[in-house]
Amino acid sequence: xxxxxxxxxxxxxxxxxxxxxxxxxxxxxxxxxxxxxxxxxxxxxxxxxxxxxxxxxxxxxxxxxxxxxxxxxxxxxxxxxxxxxxxxxxxxxxxxxxxxxxxxxxxxxxxxxxxxxxxxxxxxxxxxxxxxxxxxxxxxxxxxxxxxxxxxxxxxxxxxxxxxxxxxxxxxxxxxxxxxxx
Amino acid sequence: xxxxxxxxxxxxxxxxxxxxxxxxxxxxxxxxxxxxxxxxxxxxxxxxxxxxxxxxxxxxxxxxxxxxxxxxxxxxxxxxxxxxxxxxxxxxxxxxxxxxxxxxxxxxxxxxxxxxxxxxxxxxxxxxxxxxxxxxxxxxxxxxxxxxxxxxxxxxxxxxxxxxxxxxxxxxxxxxxxxxxxxxxxxxxxxxxxxxxxxxxxxxxxxxxxxxxxxxxxxxxxxxxxxxxxxxxxxxxxxxxxxxxxxxxxxxxxxxxxxxxxxxxxxxxxxxxxxxxxxxxxxxxxxxxxxxxxxxxxxxxxxxxxxxxxxxxxxxxxxxxxxxxxxxxxxxxxxxxxxxxxxxxxxxxxxxxxxxxxxxxxxxxxxxxxxxxxxxxxxxxxxxxxxxxxxxxxxxxxxxxxxxxxxxxxxxxxxxxxxxxxxxxxxxxxxxxxxxxx
Ligand code: FES
Ligand code: FES
Numbered sequence: 001x002x003x004x005x006x007x008x009x010x011x012x013x014x015x016x017x018x019x020x021x022x023x024x025x026x027x028x029x030x031x032x033x034x035x036x037x038x039x040x041x042x043x044x045x046x047x048x049x050x051x052x053x054x055x056x057x058x059x060x061x062x063x064x065x066x067x068x069x070x071x072x073x074x075x076x077x078x079x080x081x082x083x084x085x086x087x088x089x090x091x092x093x094x095x096x097x098x099x100x101x102x103x104x105x106x107x108x109x110x111x112x113x114x115x116x117x118x119x120x121x122x123x124x125x126x127x128x129x130x131x132x133x134x135x136x137x138x139x140x141x142x143x144x145x146x147x148x149x150x151x152x153x154x155x156x157x158x159x160x161x162x163x164x165x166x167x168x169x170x171x172x173x174x175x176x177x178x179x180x181x182x
Numbered sequence: 183x184x185x186x187x188x189x190x191x192x193x194x195x196x197x198x199x200x201x202x203x204x205x206x207x208x209x210x211x212x213x214x215x216x217x218x219x220x221x222x223x224x225x226x227x228x229x230x231x232x233x234x235x236x237x238x239x240x241x242x243x244x245x246x247x248x249x250x251x252x253x254x255x256x257x258x259x260x261x262x263x264x265x266x267x268x269x270x271x272x273x274x275x276x277x278x279x280x281x282x283x284x285x286x287x288x289x290x291x292x293x294x295x296x297x298x299x300x301x302x303x304x305x306x307x308x309x310x311x312x313x314x315x316x317x318x319x320x321x322x323x324x325x326x327x328x329x330x331x332x333x334x335x336x337x338x339x340x341x342x343x344x345x346x347x348x349x350x351x352x353x354x355x356x357x358x359x360x361x362x363x364x365x366x367x368x369x370x371x372x373x374x375x376x377x378x379x380x381x382x383x384x385x386x387x388x389x390x391x392x393x394x395x396x397x398x399x400x401x402x403x404x405x406x407x408x409x410x411x412x413x414x415x416x417x418x419x420x421x422x423x424x425x426x427x428x429x430x431x432x433x434x435x436x437x438x439x440x441x442x443x444x445x446x447x448x449x450x451x452x453x454x455x456x457x458x459x460x461x462x463x464x465x466x467x468x469x470x471x472x473x474x475x476x477x478x479x480x481x482x483x484x485x486x487x488x489x490x491x492x493x494x495x496x497x498x499x500x501x502x503x504x505x506x507x508x509x510x511x512x513x514x515x516x517x518x519x520x521x522x523x524x525x526x527x528x529x530x531x532x533x534x535x536x537x538x539x540x541x542x543x544x545x546x547x548x549x550x551x552x553x554x555x556x557x558x559x560x561x562x563x564x565x566x567x568x569x570x571x572x573x574x575x576x577x578x579x580x581x582x583x584x585x586x587x588x589x590x591x592x593x594x595x596x597x598x599x600x601x602x603x604x605x606x607x608x609x610x611x612x613x614x615x616x617x618x619x620x
Contacts, residue, residue: 027513027522049530049568050519067575078514 015089033076042087052156053122058085087121111168115159134179214289227325234326240385242460256335266342276332302352314384359400378475391417414611416544428538432483436473442561446538495595508588540594579605
């Protein structure tokens with residue numbers, strides 16, 4: 001079944017930078033758009049079927065907790081007018097051009113959480129969304145273990161770094177003021 | 183005045199006598215013959231048990247008598263009824279189960295709805311259907327169950343409000359809803375049709391979900407198999423017209439029942455459990471017979487290639503603004519897995535353009551899948567469908583109504599004018615249990 005390619009203008013904000021309007025064929029996945037149009041290859045292609053979550057990005061909205069979206073199964077035009085943060089947009093660029101990793105990224109590095117790193121963009125996204133969510137709605141200390149599990153649960157790591165990812169996020173949550181109630 | 187008093191006293195006496203009569207069970211007619219008073223010998227039980235396994239599968243005993251994650255045959259599965267919660271009982275051969283039951287007692291429970299000690303079963307147990315089972319099949323089932331492992335699991339109490347907790351009242355229900363005689367083979371129809379009727383009506387008890395019920399929760403015989411609402415979802419019309427509307431032919435229906443998948447989509451929600459625990463274990467000949475019966479055919483019918491989907495109905499017209507908005511939602515959220523033309527991906531996601539769920543009277547099962555997602559499902563032959571995420575946070579009721587109306591008109595050929603309020607009602611009926619179900 002072939003349908004002629006039909007371009008549709010797309011504009012959105014990626015990692016704080018306005019993009020477009022630019023013509024993008026209808027039916028292009030967000031992942032393809034990020035990789036092929038913007039050169040941002042951090043959102044990884046794992047399964048392409050919405051299962052592994054290696055491809056997730058954050059969708060940010062003022063006054064709301066950001067959400068995770070799978071870019072492999074979501075069309076690029078669904079992000080029209082929205083604000084997206086990919087894994088490339090988590091570290092902060094300093095005045096001297098150096099990069100400071102985000103607290104989640106630092107925690108993963110310090111815990112040696114990943115091996116090949118293929119799944120890491122998804123885990124960075126999930127953990128960052130969780131931290132934002134807990135900032136808005138802290139949970140009791142004894143619920144942290146389960147909350148972290150639930151937040152990371154849908155991410156697959158073929159190197160099986162689950163325990164270290166989990167430990168890193170749990171320790172970060174416990175060490176960050178304001179995420180846990182007494 | 184005296185006359186009125188007398189009449190009232192007469193009525194009260196009559197009422198008391200009726201209650202007494204009902205409670206005594208004298209009004210109930212058993213279909214169990216004297217022959218089953220003779221116990222089965224150990225050798226007979228050994229010989230019958232394998233056939234009993236097939237009967238148990240076709241009668242779908244396991245799905246109800248085993249709680250999810252619970253011990254096999256040990257009961258505990260809850261059923262929400264308008265009168266309160268009923269729990270399926272332990273039917274393993276332990277003392278809590280049917281361990282002490284004689285052959286005759288088992289027959290009476292299955293076909294008369296009366297357990298040892300004269301205790302009435304609740305009609306959540308489909309004894310009105312099993313009443314039509316042959317003595318040979320009931321014996322085989324008894325032999326199978328009595329040779330399972332004993333599960334020492336206590337039965338969970340039911341949560342029924344008065345007067346529904348009074349089991350004797352069921353003799354009145356039985357008087358109204360339990361057929362006095364059982365169906366005998368119709369000599370004017372083929373063996374295939376007659377076997378199909380037995381499999382669908384007596385063993386498979388399709389009507390328990392697909393036939394609407396009256397206020398007393400009895401099946402409405404005049405509307406048999408025309409579809410009903412169960413836990414907020416439609417058990418669709420499976421009369422010949424209803425099946426054809428969904429795009430089924432006898433061969434594709436038999437395939438769907440045997441594998442849970444066909445061009446019409448995958449079995450979901452409660453029907454997935456029916457396929458998973460029952461129909462996929464049934465003999466092909468029985469599936470073919472059941473399909474022939476449900477299509478009211480004496481022969482299997484000419485459409486023997488189940489892989490060829492029935493032609494899609496022509497799209498009904500829909501306002502361009504609605505289809506434009508819907509198409510944008512579809513391309514954004516659905517096309518990644520279900521394809522730009524609704525063609526699906528083999529082993530991953532079902533096709534939508536031939537999907538029965540878009541052709542049924544009610545949109546509820548499709549809308550619930552969109553909102554709450556579906557768990558990953560395994561089907562016979564190593565086949566599987568991947569988990570579907572829920573989109574409750576991504577689609578508001580207006581967008582959901584547009585999307586549903588568009589899919590139902592474009593691929594389902596249905597005139598569809600669902601409102602955001604309709605979507606809100608389906609959304610409100612979703613509980614976390616629906617998303618977690620597998
Ligand atoms: S690549 Fe998107 S979920 Fe696996
Ligand atoms: S670190 Fe290799 S897949 Fe997770």
